[in-house]
Amino acid sequence: MNGIPISHILFVSTALFFIGIYGMFTRRNLITMLMAIELMLNSVNINFVVFNKYLWPGKLDGVFFTIFIITIAAAEAAVAIAIIINLYRNHQSIDVEDAVELKH
Amino acid sequence: MTASQIIFYFIAAFILGCGLLAMTTRKIFRSAVWLLFSLIGVSALYFWLQVEFLAAVQIVVYVGGIVVLIIFSVFLTQQSGKEMPKAPLTRTISSILAVLFGFAFTYSLIYKTNFQTANANFDADVSRIGTQMLNTGDQGFALPFEVVSILLLAAMIGCIVIAMKSSSHLPKEKSTVSKPEL
DSSP: OTTOOHHHHHHHHHHHHHHHHHHHHHOOBHHHHHHHHHHHHHHHHHHHHHHHHHHOTTOOHHHHHHHHHHHHHHHHHHHHHHHHHHHHHHHSOOBGGGOOTTOO | OOHHHHHHHHHHHHHHHHHHHHHHOSBHHHHHHHHHHHHHHHHHHHHHTTOHHHHHHIIIIIIIIIHHHHHHHHHHHSOTTSBOOOOOHHHHHHHHHHHHHHHHHHHHHHHHSOOOOOOSOOOOOHHHHHHHHTOOSTTOOHHHHHHHHHHHHHHHHHHHHHHSOOTTTOGGGGSSOOOOOO
C-alpha cells in the first residue's frame, strides 16, 4: 500500500512520542510542557489512523478514536491554559519549580 | 523509489525535524512556531494516508485553535524574546539516555512484530464517517459523541470559572500595586 511498510510510519510516530517525552523531561516551563503533551497526543493519533488503514481497512474505529482524542486535547489545552494564566496571576511565573505551595 | 515514497520520507523528516526543534529551542515563541509546523506536517501525513477529513480537522483544531491559544498565553505570560534557562546538564543527559533507550526498546518490539496487513481498499468518506458517528446502532458512535459534547461544555464552564477574576479569593490582588489587566 503506497509502497511504504507499516513499520516506517510507526517509526515516525514512535520518534515523535519520544521527542515529546524528551521535552517533558527537560522543560520546566508549563507552556512548553503543554506543547510536549500535544506532540505525544499527535503521535498517538498517527498510530490509530495507520493501524486502521493498514490492518482493518473495512472499519473506521481508529478514525473515530482520533476525532475524539483531538476533541479532548482541545478541551484539555483550553483548561490547562486557563490554569496557567491563573497561576501566572498569583505567582508572576509559570515555572513549575516556583509552584511549591502544596509541596510540604 | 516512487513519488509517493519520496513524499512520505519528506513529510516524516519534516515532522520529526520541526518537533525536535520545538522541544530544544530556548526561545518560547520559536518553540510554538516549530510546534505549528510539526502539526502541519502531521496533517500532511493524514493527507498522504488519504484520510482527508482528519487532515482538515487537524488543521482547524490544532493549527487554528490550540497553537493560537498557546501563542496567546505566551504573549500573556512572558517576554517572548527572552531565552529560557538551560536545563542542568545531568538532567539533559539522563533524559536523552532515557528517551533513546525507550525508543530503541519500543521500536525493536515494533520491528519484530509481523503485522498482518490487509489489502482491502480503505474508504474514509466523510459521508461514511458522519453516518457512523451519529448512528445509534451496533457500530454507531452516537453515545460517545454526546458524552464529548457534555465534556466540551464542562471544559468551557471550567475555563471561565478558573480564569475569572474573583476579588474575594485573591486578597493579594487588592494590594496597592497597579498591574495591567490580563
